Amino acid sequence: MLLFFFAVGWSNSALAQFKLWCASGGGDWNCVTPIFGPWTFIPILFGPFDGLKPAPTADAAYSELSAKAASFSATTGCPLTVGPLPEFTFLDSGSHELAKVQVSWNDGQACINAGLNTVSGQKTATVEGFRQFLGCPIGAVRAVDQRTWTDPSVVCVAPPTPQYVIKLSRLDGLAPESGTSLFSNEPGQPSPELVATVYDEHNQLVPNVLVQLQANAIPNTGGHHHGDNSVTLRTGTLASADPSANLSQNAQILSGNTGSTGLVFTYNAPPVGGDNTIAATCIDNHHCTQQGPMQVGVGIKDLQPLGDAVFQSAAPIRLTGQTTRHPNNHYGTAEWVQSTIVLATEFFSRKFATLGINDMSLAQGGLFDIQNQSDWLPPHILHRTGTSVDIDRTACLDLTVTGANCPTAEQLPVNFRLIRILCEQVGGHILKEPTIHCQLNGSRS
Numbered sequence: 001m002l003l004f005f006f007a008v009g010w011s012n013s014a015l016a017q018f019k020l021w022c023a024s025g026g027g028d029w030n031c032v033t034p035i036f037g038p039w040t041f042i043p044i045l046f047g048p049f050d051g052l053k054p055a056p057t058a059d060a061a062y063s064e065l066s067a068k069a070a071s072f073s074a075t076t077g078c079p080l081t082v083g084p085l086p087e088f089t090f091l092d093s094g095s096h097e098l099a100k101v102q103v104s105w106n107d108g109q110a111c112i113n114a115g116l117n118t119v120s121g122q123k124t125a126t127v128e129g130f131r132q133f134l135g136c137p138i139g140a141v142r143a144v145d146q147r148t149w150t151d152p153s154v155v156c157v158a159p160p161t162p163q164y165v166i167k168l169s170r171l172d173g174l175a176p177e178s179g180t181s182l183f184s185n186e187p188g189q190p191s192p193e194l195v196a197t198v199y200d201e202h203n204q205l206v207p208n209v210l211v212q213l214q215a216n217a218i219p220n221t222g223g224h225h226h227g228d229n230s231v232t233l234r235t236g237t238l239a240s241a242d243p244s245a246n247l248s249q250n251a252q253i254l255s256g257n258t259g260s261t262g263l264v265f266t267y268n269a270p271p272v273g274g275d276n277t278i279a280a281t282c283i284d285n286h287h288c289t290q291q292g293p294m295q296v297g298v299g300i301k302d303l304q305p306l307g308d309a310v311f312q313s314a315a316p317i318r319l320t321g322q323t324t325r326h327p328n329n330h331y332g333t334a335e336w337v338q339s340t341i342v343l344a345t346e347f348f349s350r351k352f353a354t355l356g357i358n359d360m361s362l363a364q365g366g367l368f369d370i371q372n373q374s375d376w377l378p379p380h381i382l383h384r385t386g387t388s389v390d391i392d393r394t395a396c397l398d399l400t401v402t403g404a405n406c407p408t409a410e411q412l413p414v415n416f417r418l419i420r421i422l423c424e425q426v427g428g429h430i431l432k433e434p435t436i437h438c439q440l441n442g443s444r445s
């Protein structure tokens with residue numbers, strides 16, 4: 001027979017049932033110190049006596065307990081669960097002692113404190129505890145009529161950790177560029193003043209948090225498809241005038257205190273174009289996650305690919321110089337892309353051969369590192385702003401060739417003086433390189 005018994009505390013009825021069991025022949029009812037199994041605690045709800053009612057079946061009781069536990073956990077964040085279905089089968093094989101217990105929040109911990117009364121002012125919840133009666137020790141002589149019980153054990157569970165949020169924004173209050181991008185800037189330029197601020201779960205500013213910011217590069221951005229994204233030439237650096245600020249890792253990492261209004265800092269864009277991030281964390285006892293835009297774009301805006309123009313206009317141009325490290329090397333300002341097409345078209349009208357257009361700029365401009373074994377070194381002094389073009393020294397008489405592989409018999413040496421004239425016609429000047437470099441006059445390096 002199953003009997004559900006949800007009395008709270010060591011009630012007289014519980015004692016009576018216990019004695020009944022002892023008297024029924026299942027054990028020595030004269031126990032002085034009965035033996036019980038371990039305690040199991042079940043949350044009821046806040047406040048006493050408002051939770052569990054006797055249930056008609058074992059499944060119904062268990063279901064109700066589970067629901068109460070879930071509600072308790074959701075309300076308090078205290079990760080309590082109901083154990084296996086307790087069977088109150090004291091007439092047949094066992095008994096259960098019931099007790100009222102509490103959950104209190106002390107010193108940052110949620111403590112399930114068995115047998116103590118509610119302490120005024122404490123946030124409390126009632127949970128029900130039960131333990132199974134296992135038997136009586138041999139030699140026990142008589143029953144007890146009344147007892148009080150205090151379980152000395154206190155089970156403590158760490159409460160849910162408060163979650164904080166750290167956000168980056170512009171100090172001037174201007175909106176971020178997008179949901180992911182804080183702002184964009186040209187290579188080598190300092191950012192507007194930025195601020196790192198910590199908020200609590202109610203979106204209230206939390207002062208005096210120790211935070212750490214780190215400048216990182218997103219691999220394969222800016223047209224650079226090679227590793228080693230950790231150097232400052234690639235990541236950029238951080239700076240702050242705040243007296244609490246500390247720089248480390250070649251100024252890629254900045255730590256400091258947010259004070260009363262946030263930690264003000266700046267980001268110095270690297271000479272290499274690309275998409276970078278400023279990762280923010282809290283490094284004291286605040287557990288915070290970063291929200292909001294954290295990306296910074298580094299590059300020359302609105303550069304156009306020469307390739308698109310070439311294929312649309314069928315200009316007599318071959319695109320050369322692509323590598324796996326820099327597969328897209330033909331970007332320029334809209335004007336310079338047109339100038340390059342004019343130059344090549346003019347050359348073709350005179351020589352009936354296609355010019356090989358080699359490196360221009362990468363998609364976001366910036367430092368164009370072309371040496372195979374030395375990432376980020378600047379052999380190309382120019383090529384950073386979309387106003388440079390390198391012209392191969394051999395043109396191709398085979399008009400079906402589109403890239404660099406012109407058959408030897410079809411190769412035509414390019415007349416340097418002619419290129420100089422054509423370069424000057426489109427507003428540029430020549431620089432001596434292994435290729436012939438035409439640079440827009442007055443352009444920034």
Ligand SMILES: [Zn+2]
Pocket residue numbers: 223224225226325326368369376
């Ligand atoms: Zn590169």
Ligand SMILES: [Zn+2]
Pocket residue numbers: 380382383388389390433437
């Ligand atoms: Zn060049």
